[in-house]
Amino acid sequence: MVLRSIPRFIWPLAALLLLVRLALNLGLNPGLEWNYDERRNGRIADNYLAGRGYVSIDPERKQLRPDSFHASFPVFVYVGWSRAGLPRHYLTLVVYGLGAGCYLLGGLYVQRTLRYFGLPPRAAWAGAGLWALSPGVVYYVGAFWWYENIALPLLIVVLYKLLRLHGGRRLYPHDAAIIIGAVVLSCLLRGYLLAVYGAVFAVFLVLMMRQPVAGQRRIAWGLALGVALALGVAHVPILLKNYRQFGAYTLSNQAGFELLQGHNPVAQGRFMFDWDDRTSPFDQYVRTAIPTLDSLNQYQESQARARLARQWVAAHPLAEARLALRKTLLFFSPENFVADAPRTPWHPFTALVHLSFFAAVLLTVARYRGLRFESRDVLLLTPLVAAWLLSLVFFVGFRWRFFAEPALLLFPLVVGYRLRARLQRPSAGTPGHTPE
Template sequence: MIKSIPRFVWPVALVLVVLKLVLLIHLNPGLEWNYDERRNGRIADNYLAGRGYVQYDATWQQFRPDAFHASFPVFVYIAWQKAGLPKHRFTLLVFALTLATYMLGILYVQRTLAYYGVGPIGSWGGAGLWAVYPSVVYYIGAYFWYENLTVPLLILVVYKLLRLYSGRPLRLVDALIIVGSVTISCLLRGYLLAIYGLLFAAWLFLSLQVKARSYRAVWQLSLLTLVLVSVSHWPILQKNHQLFGAYVLSNQAGFELLQGHNSVTEGRFMYDWDEPKAPLSQFVHAHQPNIDSLDQYQEGKARARLAGYWIRTHLGDEVQLWFRKTALFFSPENFISDAGPTAYHPVTAVVHLAFLLAIVLTSVHYSGLRFYRQDLLLLLPLVVVWLLSLVFFVGFRWRYFAEPAMVMFPIIIWHRLQLSSRSRRKDA
């Protein structure tokens, strides 16, 4: 694999890695964690202090059980501190892994494009475009976010599944890479359970259609992944059952569902959702006056019921929200880590327009274009993230998982158009 990389790639890759490292350190000289992980870090601190998995609640002025964000990082932070390691070293570890997976993402974007037949210039050019894409190089990629680890792993897994779909024998090393990547990704970002679940379902279906001889290996890999993901999440389910009496991975879903379905939403993440005087809090208290007396699990359930009630009684507004969320999803906005105003970027706009044009041209079979079965595997993460945006709200941090497909698919369609043009000239 390494020997097949052209020599010109190495100095470019070195420059990109240095740039990313400089940005990581420059934008976070104190080696701080992001606000979600600071919350998880406080829970780890409270656990080590003997209080349990709790967070201080200013409203109640006491420590209360907390299972809002992913629990796996809390387990990691507890183990890290038990080993006597300082928090800033963990930040450095995440930065190092960010750089490593960044290079992995570049490599597998190139390999994915090459799988689709794109030549070296186009495939390495596409990899370079992803490497300098606004969200990758700055808006998310230059900060402490676990998306920087899980997006490149998604690119890798999709490539591996594409190759297996095309008939490559399942090697043990590939099985371990796929299973490990999926498991760690889902532990870090729970919504990836939906993405990988549907991705593997589609892969199983496609493999059944065209690769009956290798279907046993397909089932074995799928079952192994399912088992390992399930086993790795069991301690989380047990911990939350002890805290709230329910086997849940997180209490967050109900909170986010209400964010996306209420009379004051704009269809995007609301940074002031938990502020008492903010519109959403006023909306919640008007419909659920006793909301502050509930524990976190009960509150999540109450918010989910309120979201369901609002949808049933505002069907016209709900349909309008779908269109608004879709427009937001494909807008050239980018995530801002410090919760400032969302930024537009011309490169994001061009890529999104190119992607939508590629979808339209393929849908109308322009110049003989059509969707191929393997296109489903490439595009499915984007489709799932878009659907999650309709169910919840548009979050430009989870749209990150859709962006590799937005970058690659127009390049693939351009390659197919070139092949079609050459074929017509040859026939003429």
């Protein structure tokens, strides 16, 4: 039914976009290599298969050490993939294929989301095209081997379905399965999405509690509890694995490292490429504050770094406030993610989107021509707010700002349509029309 509703002119455009996407994937990575995070996970999987456990080589200590820095679920996948006797580069092709399919799915649900907000069909398709051609989607993240290319379109699908539920649509079993499956897979691939989806479902429940029909409220709670239960079950193997490694039920050891990157005397609000360079001011600061650093395992080091970050924030409230402002400005800057450089030049498309977003917010706050925030706007904007808060807690990561970019693009389109409708509305008192 959904596919039959797609206009004929969209199909050749979608095919062209898909070809461009795959051409970029393969052209930029002809060797079908993994990105640096997944190469590390791949080495952990190799060590596990060799009987050494979930370990990797520590470049400083020159020894194998238990490692649970990145997400553990991909390691489980790589172990299973290798046991099946499948070559690693086949998995690269599978991820590219899934990413390409999700790319088209994301465009479709951007269009459906804009239609739900009232935009006419052609305008909604144009908005989907803008999303599909936006810098992060088509190149900075989309052209490379990142699991965000699967997770972001799934977030767009989930948000659309939650918006429809908020609008009074029934929850069908297949919709519940899609929502739960999308949330669980996304969070297993990218752990920080637990925070994003936590915020999304918290806002969804608050909005649904205002619904007059008790049955809708019960369905919302049932869906949220189903998602929470599925997430809990899916993460049990990870919690058990990390407990066996470090004696603590954790999802990963990365949080403490990143917390200190975001709160220290030399923090600039963004990822520090020299964070583990022994000659850098940051590493010297850490080693002075934590003299036993080299004797700690990865979990203990993460905890020690987190404590140091909290101590710095408590001791330097004004510097922390300035840093939060710097992070906010950086978050909304027209930069895009790049894997191997501290920063990218400002992109005009990104700059225009961000300027349009702030214009839409200001016009709505000022109630220009009767504009106002609607409850469904809050749900649309929640991933943006969650990604911004993650940046304040840690640092500005343009890969998690990637999950804010649909809202940055869609909200100005929605407000623009509302404003256009108000400007075209006949003025009160015009001859032949009844005053409102």
